[in-house]
Amino acid sequence: MYVDLTVVPVAAPDDAPVDRVFGRRVLAVIGKTEGNGGVNDFSRALATRAWTEGLSEPALTVMSGGTEGVLSPHVTVVSEGSTSGNGRLAAGFAQTPRLSVEGLGRREQVDAVAAATLEACRNGGFDPRNAHMVLVKCPLLTTEQIVSARGGAVTDDPYLSMARSRAASSLGVALACGEIGGVEADQGLAGDPSVWSAVASASAGIELDRCLVLAFGSRLDPGGQLNAETVVMHDAIDVEEIVALRDRIRAAGGTIVQVFAKAEASPDGRIRGLRHTMLTDTDLSSTRHARAAVGGLLAGVFGRTSIYVSGGAENQGPPGGGPVTVVWQEPTGGGETRR
Amino acid sequence: MYVDLTVVPVAAPDDAPVDRVFGRRVLAVIGKTEGNGGVNDFSRALATRAWTEGLSEPALTVMSGGTEGVLSPHVTVVSEGSTSGNGRLAAGFAQTPRLSVEGLGRREQVDAVAAATLEACRNGGFDPRNAHMVLVKCPLLTTEQIVSARGGAVTDDPYLSMARSRAASSLGVALACGEIGGVEADQGLAGDPSVWSAVASASAGIELDRCLVLAFGSRLDPGGQLNAETVVMHDAIDVEEIVALRDRIRAAGGTIVQVFAKAEASPDGRIRGLRHTMLTDTDLSSTRHARAAVGGLLAGVFGRTSIYVSGGAENQGPPGGGPVTVVWQEPTGGGETRR
Amino acid sequence: MYVDLTVVPVAAPDDAPVDRVFGRRVLAVIGKTEGNGGVNDFSRALATRAWTEGLSEPALTVMSGGTEGVLSPHVTVVSEGSTSGNGRLAAGFAQTPRLSVEGLGRREQVDAVAAATLEACRNGGFDPRNAHMVLVKCPLLTTEQIVSARGGAVTDDPYLSMARSRAASSLGVALACGEIGGVEADQGLAGDPSVWSAVASASAGIELDRCLVLAFGSRLDPGGQLNAETVVMHDAIDVEEIVALRDRIRAAGGTIVQVFAKAEASPDGRIRGLRHTMLTDTDLSSTRHARAAVGGLLAGVFGRTSIYVSGGAENQGPPGGGPVTVVWQEPTGGGETRR
C-alpha cells in the first residue's frame, strides 16, 4: 500500500492532536517521546494510550523514547496514500506471536521477527530486498520476568535486555531481507557486531509482549506521492553521504518529509581513533548520549528538529553507526508536514 | 604574542602527557574533561592538578567539563609561536582580582572582567575589536558561600550561580571589545538575552576565586603560523555559515587545527518554532544536552571529535546559539595536531 | 466524613487494580509513582489517567512522583469510612479556581489555597486547628507558560517553579490552620524558611492548572476506625519522636496503616553541622536524594516500604526537616492494608 507521512509536533506525551490527520486512514503512528528511552520511560506508554484512545480506528503505535539535545517530540503519522503519483514508497504491517521470557534476545525472537518481516513486506506489496526501513518495536524483560525465568533469561539486567531484544529483532529483519543467513544470525546473537542490517530499526519498550513490524519499501510500480532512500552512517559523525543525498533531492526539486535514523555509541569506545566517554558515564546512559549527538548532527544537516532518531543500534548498521532513511516528496506530490 | 596550538588527546582527567609539548613555552592549557560540567564535576580539578604538576613552568589551565556524545577528552596546548609566518593569531592573558561573594554575577564581576580583557588584548598585541575568542574561566558559588552571604548573593542555588557567573563574564568581554556599552551590560545582568558577545567563551568552575582571561585575536602585522575566524550560530542547528568557512579554508589549502564553540539550550524552549525538552529534563542538565547536540553537529562538519564545545552560553552569542571560532594553519605553517 | 485508608501496591504507573477497592465509595487516590518527581515525570500523568479511567465514579487523584531507594510504588485509597468505631480521622476536599501564570508562587496562590483549605476542613467536619495533614497538589510552570508571561512569572526555570508552587501552597495551608498570619506568609514567599506549616504536604505536577486540597483532621466526636498523629522531623535524620510514637501505638494495640512524610535537603547544605552534597549534585536533583534518604529511614522504622514520602518540603516543617503523619487503626478497627 502506498503511504503518506504527516509529521505532527506534540506538546506533551499525552498530546494526541488527531484532528491533524482527519480524513485519512491511519495505518501507524511513529512517535518520539520525551522520556529517557530506558526501562522506566513511561512517556511511551502515556503516548501510546493517548493516541490509541484518540484515533477512531486501530492503528500501530510505535513510540520511541528520547528527544535529547535539539530533537523535538513529534509523531509521524503513516496514512494510506494516493495512487496517482510517481512515488514508490509503500508500507506493510505484521506482528509476531507473544514471545516467551526465555526466547527474548534469542533465536526464537530472530525467527519470529524474520517471519513477521516477510509478511509485512508482502502486505506492503514490495520485495524484502527493496525494503528501506523495517521498524520493529519489541519487548524488554522486567525484573519480575527475569526472576520468574530462574536463570533462563538471556540476561538478568532489565536495561541490558533492551539491547538484546533490539539485537534479535534486527537480526530477524536482516534474515528476512537477505542481508545475512542463519549462521550469521547466530554469530550476531553471540555478540558479533559485524553482523548487521542496513534497514532494521528496532526499539524496545516495557509495554509490549510481542514484536510489531512495520516495513517500508519501494514498489516496482510507481503510484504514490513519496520516495525513500536509505544510507548507512559508518560511525556517529559519518555525514557526507547523507549530505550528498540531501543535495540530490533538493536539486531534483523534492521536499524532504521525514528522516529516520538509528544511533549508538561505538562499542570499542572510539570514534576515528579517539576516545569517547559514552560507555563509561554512570550518570547518563550511552543511548541518551548517542541520540543527542546524532540528533544534533542530522538536525543541522536537514535544518529541522522533528526527526526520528532512535537509540540502541545493536546490529543495525555497523558498530557505532546506523542506517538513515530519508523520505521525500516528489516535486508534485502529496506527503506534507503540518502545523 | 603569536601562538601555536597543539591538540593532545588524554586518556583520563589526570593524564597529562606533557612530553607532547616538550620544548615549547606553554602559555595555557585549554581542556575538555569528561565530568558532567556541573557543580560537582571534579574532573576539572583533577586535570588542573595533573597539568599544573606536570608542566615545568606555570601556565594558565582552563578546564571545561563535559564531553557528551561524540566529543573526545583532550587538551589544546597554547604555546609561544614562531614569528616567521604569515599568520596573525596571537594571545594574551590577564586575571581579575579575587571576586567577593556578593559581587559574583553582578556589575563588580562585569567591570573586573572588562578590565582584564583589555589588559589581555594589550598583552597579546592586538586591538580588542579584533579579538576572536576571549576565554574566561570564572568562579561559582558554593552552598557555604551562599549561606555566608546571608541573602546577599546573586542567587541561592549553586548550579544557577554558574550561569550568572558566565553571564557577567561575557558581558565584561563584550564591554571591553566594544560590542556593548554600560547600559546594555546592566540589561544583560538583568536577564536580557538579546545583549551578547560574539567572542566571549566563559565557563565556571568550583576551583577558582577570581576570573582568568585568555584573549585570542588577530594582530595587524603578520608573523605567526595560524589564523582564526569567528562565526556566530544563531541557533543550535545553524551550521551553514560554519560549513562555508570550512570550505573556504580548505579551498585555500589551509588545515583546521582546532574549533572552539559555545552551546546552550534556547531559553524560550524552542528551536525554529518547534519545542525542545532540554529545559524540562530533571534528569539531565540542559548544558549536557546542548554540548552533546552541538558537539555532534560540529564533529560531523569537521570530521573530528577532539573539539572544544563549552556549555552554558549565557550572553555568548544570541539566545540558543553561540560563537564558533575556527583556527587554521596557513598552507605552510607550524601549528599541528599530534598523537 | 470519617475515612478508611487502603494501601494498594501497584505493578506499574498504569496499573490501577480498582477491584481492590470494590464496594467502597472512593474519595481520593494518593499515589507514589516511580518517575523522577521532576518536571518531566510522566508516571504521574499515566497513573492519574489509569485510575481516573478505572474508577467508576470521580475521585481526587494525587500522584506524587519518586520512589527512590527502598520505597515501593503504591497508592493509598481513601474511602468513606464506617461510623461505628472510636476513631476520629476524617477528611474533606476542596479546590482553588484556576491559577494565573503570574499568580503561581505568589500571594494569589497562597490566598486561594487558604480558602480551599478552610473549605476542605469544613467539608471534613473538623476544626482547621485539628488538621493532621493537608495534601495540596499544585501546578508548575512550563517553559511555554514562562515565555508567555514575558517576565511576569515568579521564576523563569520550570524546575524552580515546582518549589515556588509548593511553598505558596504550604503557606496557604499554614494561614488557614492558624499556624501563621498574613505577614509571615509574605515573609515565607520572600524566601524565609523559618515560616512553615506542620501539616502541609504539597507536591507539584505538570498535569494541573489549579490546586487540589485534601485535608485530613481529627473530629471531636469519635465514630471512625482510624486515628492519626503528626510529628515534625527537625532535620532529615530526626527520628526519635517518630520511634516514640510508633512504640506508643504498638503498646496500645494499634496497627499502623500508613505513614505520610515530607523530605527535603536542608537549604544551608548541612545536617547537624556536617556538609551534605544534595544541593551541589548536578546529576541528581536534591529531591531525589532527600526522598531516598528519608524513605530509607522511615521504612526501617516502620518495617515497610509502601509509605508516602514526598520531596520538596519548602515551608513544610522546618528547613531540612518535614512533618510526618502516622495513621493507625484502633485495636478493633477497619482500615486495612491489602494484597
Add this chain to the structure above:
Amino acid sequence: MYVDLTVVPVAAPDDAPVDRVFGRRVLAVIGKTEGNGGVNDFSRALATRAWTEGLSEPALTVMSGGTEGVLSPHVTVVSEGSTSGNGRLAAGFAQTPRLSVEGLGRREQVDAVAAATLEACRNGGFDPRNAHMVLVKCPLLTTEQIVSARGGAVTDDPYLSMARSRAASSLGVALACGEIGGVEADQGLAGDPSVWSAVASASAGIELDRCLVLAFGSRLDPGGQLNAETVVMHDAIDVEEIVALRDRIRAAGGTIVQVFAKAEASPDGRIRGLRHTMLTDTDLSSTRHARAAVGGLLAGVFGRTSIYVSGGAENQGPPGGGPVTVVWQEPTGGGETRR
C-alpha cells in the same frame, strides 16, 4: 597492631586536612567522596592524590565514591593505636599482585584476594575467623581493557565489571575467613547470591590495577582503645539488630566512633514482598539508590551523617542486605572524632 580511628570531615575531594592527624602514624585513610560511585567518579582519584601528597609517609588510601542523601563526605584515618587499654580492635594490610584483565572477576582474583586477606590478618595479629571487616579496594575494567582482551574479559560493560570485581574480592575474603570453601566460591562467581561473606566490604575504582586489602579484627589479648562488632542486615531495612547493638554499647558507657556498612538493591526487585524500582531506573544507578536509602537509615539510627556506606554489596552479606561493622571506644578510651 592495635588501631585508633579518627573521623575527619572534608570540604571537597581534594581537601586533605592532614594536620588533624598530626603526630600519629597513619596506616590507612578510608574515605567517602562525593562522586557518583560509578566508572566516571573522579572524586576518588582526586582525593587519593590529595591525601597521598599530603601525608608525610606512605599509607593505604581507600576512597569509596558516593555520599547520596544525608551522607557527609569524610575520611576515617586509621592510625597506630595505644597498647594500654582494654580494647581488642587491630588491623593489618596486604595487597595482591597486579591482576590480568582476563583474571578480573574470576578465580584468579578470588584466590589472590584470599591470600592477601590471610596475610593481612596475620599482619594485624588476629585470627581470620575473628575478622570484623575486610576492606578490599579492587580494579574495574575500562572500555580499552575490554577491547584489548578480545572477548576474554568477564564482561564487556565497564560498569558491570565493577560488580564482578567486587564479587570476586568478597568471595576471596570469605574463603580466607573460613566462611565458604572453594566450591561455594565458584558458585558465587557463577552468580549465586546465596554465597556471601559477612565481613567483606569491597569497592571498585578506575585508579587501581591490583587489590588492596585492609583487614580489621579482634585480637585475643586486650590492649587497644577500640572494639568492634559486625552484624548483618538481611535486607535494606533490617535495622533491629543494629539498634540493639547501639543500645548495648550506649548502656555499657561506650562511645560509637564509626559505622561501616555495605548496601545494595535486592537483586530480585523486592523488599519484604514489595517491589522496589532501583534496578529499573535508567536515570540513576541502583548503587546510588541503595547508598542513599541505607545511609539515611543508619544516619538516623546513629544520629550522625559521617558514616561509611559503600554501594554494591555483591556476595557481601545476603542478597539485598549487607554487613554493618560498628566501632566503639571503651568507656575510658582514645579513639575520637575530631573537627
